[in-house]
Amino acid sequence: MKRLPLGAALAALMLTTSSFVMANNAFSDVTPDDWSYKAVSQLADEGVIDGYPDGTFKGNKNITRYEMGQIVARLMAKEDTLTTDQKATLDKLSSDYAGELDTLGVRVDKLENQVFKDTTFLYDFRASAMPSYDNIFKDSEHDHDDSTGFRFRVNSYTKITPRVWLYGQLETHMSMNGKSFTGVNATDADDGEFKLNRFFTTYHWGDVKDHYVFNKGPTDDNIIIGRFPMRMGVTGYTYDGEFTGIGVQFGDYFKGGALRIATGRANNINYDYTGPMMHGVAGMKSAAAQLAGALAKNQLSQSGMPLTPSDVDKLSQTISSSINRTTNINDLPGNIKSDVSTALTASTVQKLIASGMARDETEAKAMAGAAFQSQTGHTIDESSSAIASSLVGQFQTSKRLQTLASGLDWSNGSYYPMSNVHMPLGEDEDVPATFISYKFVAPKQYEFHLYGAKVNGPVDPIVKAWGGALSYNINDHLSIHGEYLKNMRRLPLNNEKPHSFNFGITFGDVDILKPHSYAFTLDHVYSQAGTYFGGSSSDIADQYMSHIYKHWIFNGIDMGKMPAYLADKMNAVAAGTDSPEKNYGGAKFNLARFEYVPMKGLKLKAEYGFRAEDMGDRKMENVWYVEAQAFFM
Structure with missing residues (x-):
């Protein structure tokens, strides 16, 4: 880049922005007859420029970008005293000499704030x-x-x-x-x-x-x-x-x-x-299981099996638990059958011990199957299968259960109102x-x-x-x-x-x-x-x-x-x-x-x-x- 004589650069800067008050002559080689006298004297008076140790200004000397950066940095320190036109010129100079100002450590103080000056x-x-x-x-x-x-x-x-x-x-x-x-x-x-x-x-x-x-x-x-x-x-x-x-x-x-x-x-x-x-709605499988267990009560009460109200309540809870632990609907019949069979066996064992027909739990378990069949005409396995089949059928035909189960993800227990949105x-x-x-x-x-x-x-x-x-x-x-x-x-x-x-x-x-x-x-x-x-x-x-x-x-x-x-x-x-x-x-x-x-x-x-x-x-x-x-x- 072509270098400018120092005096010309400074005079151009100051004279294009505004006029300045006359200052005392600061340099031996700058006289009132020089065309840059007013700008140089004003900048020296403001402390923007220092001159050389021998008291001269040497305005004809070409300056480097770094020297110009120093001058701009000093002007920036006096920004509050500048006019609107001067600030506009200074903003342009601070952008042009951003690298030099960064080296001088003033870029953050001025230019970073300048980005948000119009905020x-x-x-x-x-x-x-x-x-x-x-x-x-x-x-x-x-x-x-x-x-x-x-x-x-x-x-x-x-x-x-x-x-x-x-x-x-x-x-x-x-x-x-x-x-x-x-x-x-x-x-x-x-x-x-x-x-x-x-x-x-x-x-x-x-x-x-x-x-x-x-x-x-x-x-x-x-x-x-x-x-x-x-x-x-x-x-x-x-x-x-x-x-x-x-x-x-x-x-x-x-x-x-x-x-x-x-x-x-x-x-x-x-x-x-x-x-x-x-x-989806988390936990809906548990709610559906509760409903299915409640619906099963009527079926169990009318099954002809010798079940007390307490037996019916326990079986309905067993059925709810079977549904709730099922993670694949294809496993539902088997889970209900297995859990109901276990529950019916336990109920029969308790009755045999309570009636004195069996001396202990081991003897009662050995007698349970025959005792249940003699009372109902069906084996425990047959009765469990019938109950499981009926309940699974309700999931397929009962509008109440079908509505709940149609959008149910059995693997995580959540219900999806729209089955195609997961x-x-x-x-x-x-x-x-x-x-x-x-x-x-x-x-x-x-x-x-x-x-x-x-x-x-x-x-x-x-x-x-x-x-x-x-x-x-x-x-x-x-x-x-x-x-x-x-x-x-x-x-x-x-x-x-x-x-x-x-x-x-x-x-x-x-x-x-x-x-x-x-x-x-x-x-x-x-x-x-x-x-x-x-x-x-x-x-x-x-x-x-x-x-x-x-x-x-x-x-x-x-x-x-x-x-x-x-x-x-x-x-x-x-x-x-x-x-x-x-x-x-x-x-x-x-x-x-x-x-x-x-x-x-x-x-x-x-x-x-x-x-x-x-x-x-x-x-x-x-x-x-x-x-x-x-x-x-």
């Missing part, structure tokens, strides 16, 4: 409260916790270049009363723990435009990589959360048409709600998915959406959905909106391809940046089981559409957390009250919302859910929700 931080603090029900239905015994707490987010927006932006969001939830805080997938272990909720970068092509929302960078023609926000439709009742993967957007998201395609993993799936469909426990529960949407926005007039979503991999048979949404401004204060979603996968729960819709009206226009702005919204939501995917935009909608029993007791066994749609179906099957006309899960309800901005950066919100029912017309409790949310920078 904006936006802090989001929310306090909220609502009742969280363990059983939300009015016709049942239930209780609820007051879910009260805080959510704190740190959002960052960094302009790496005019075309490349980096976004991040740290989030934590904190309970105020020691109860589990409201939120999809929130647990006690999450309380007070920070998590990286969003982290993604975008590359913008095409003309760089000044389309910014909270300094989020260009909103049109982007490639998106990382963990970014994703909403389905206008309201977000079906899904409003995060998505990890890669996406591409053509067009402006806030004006005109925009096509967006993304593939990766949906992160805000409600695991408690969707888990049984993906991973996602092992312990695997990442984020659902692989592909999403595509087209959105057209005429600001302050209308917007409409068309979108589709398909899950991939082992859970592919669960979701293949499409939807549409429309929002229309009647005037500056009144707007209406509606949305429809159809899942094209036929789900076994209600043997249907479920759908959902919602429609509503909004009066007002709330804007966090406009004090005293407000909005009142009234929605009606109809959501069949299989059309809600988690992370709704409303905590009340989450509770209605994805209600979870905190402790589901099935056939005397605590199955833990269980979505109501599956628990109610299994309860009906076990009780023999299920029918094709019955529908389970889902929700239909009304939701009223009022939002008000008392001052810039602060929003108050209150919601109320009422006249709620599931698809079987079981009435749900009314639910309220309040929050205060503040944004500050």
Whole structure:
């Protein structure tokens, strides 16, 4: 690289940025008549340059890159005193001489910080409260916790270049009363723990435009990589959360048409709600065994065998144990026969000893076979075979047992509502998915959406959905909106391809940046089981559409957390009250919302859910929700 004379380099630097106050002559070989006199004198006065031991400046001497790096480093130390134009020139020099600055040990102090000099931080603090029900239905015994707490987010927006932006969001939830805080997938272990909720970068092509929302960078023609926000439709009742993967957007998201395609993993799936469909229900074999043992009681009582009520109870427990220890359905007849034979022999031995017909257990065992046959007309082996055959037949013909056994994996004891979906426990529960949407926005007039979503991999048979949404401004204060979603996968729960819709009206226009702005919204939501995917935009909608029993007791066994749609179906099957006309899960309800901005950066919100029912017309409790949310920078 061609070297510049020292005097020319410094004079060019300082004279192209701004003029300086005249300083005293610092060097014997620089006179007021020299064209670089003002710049050299000012830099010497500021301590940026030292000159040589003999008191000369030697401005005609060519300088090395290392010497220039020293000068830039000294200028950087005085950055606070520079003008805007001078800082811009210094930024360029610090990039050009990065290697020399690194050698001098100043690169970390300046350049590392320079990467984030265009970072904006936006802090989001929310306090909220609502009742969280363990059983939300009015016709049942239930209780609820007051879910009260805080959510704190740190959002960052960094302009790496005019075309490349980096976004991040740290989030934590904190309970105020020691109860589990409201939120999809929130647990006690999450309380007070920070998590990286969003982290993604975008590359913008095409003309760089000044389309910014909270300094989020260009909103049109982007490639998106990382963990970014994703909403389905206008309201977000079906899904409003995060998505990890890669996406591409053509067009402006806030004006005109925009096509967006993304593939990766949906992160805000409600695991408690969707888990049984993906991973199955652990321990269901034990519950089925209990039911089979109970059904066997009638058969044993009517078998003609000399069995006391105590004998019947013990045999039904033996049969339950035989079913529960079976890991292959082909072994079921043999296991039942063997265990029942052992139980009948033990029962006969006890009776022979109690009656005095045998002196001890050894003698009683020798007599047991003949004694049982003389009382029943059949050998123990024949009776055991008959009982085993009858019970296995019930698993094949009884609707109650057949429903439970049809999706049962005998090897691990789990029940799979969809026999073709087996996602092992312990695997990442984020659902692989592909999403595509087209959105057209005429600001302050209308917007409409068309979108589709398909899950991939082992859970592919669960979701293949499409939807549409429309929002229309009647005037500056009144707007209406509606949305429809159809899942094209036929789900076994209600043997249907479920759908959902919602429609509503909004009066007002709330804007966090406009004090005293407000909005009142009234929605009606109809959501069949299989059309809600988690992370709704409303905590009340989450509770209605994805209600979870905190402790589901099935056939005397605590199955833990269980979505109501599956628990109610299994309860009906076990009780023999299920029918094709019955529908389970889902929700239909009304939701009223009022939002008000008392001052810039602060929003108050209150919601109320009422006249709620599931698809079987079981009435749900009314639910309220309040929050205060503040944004500050």
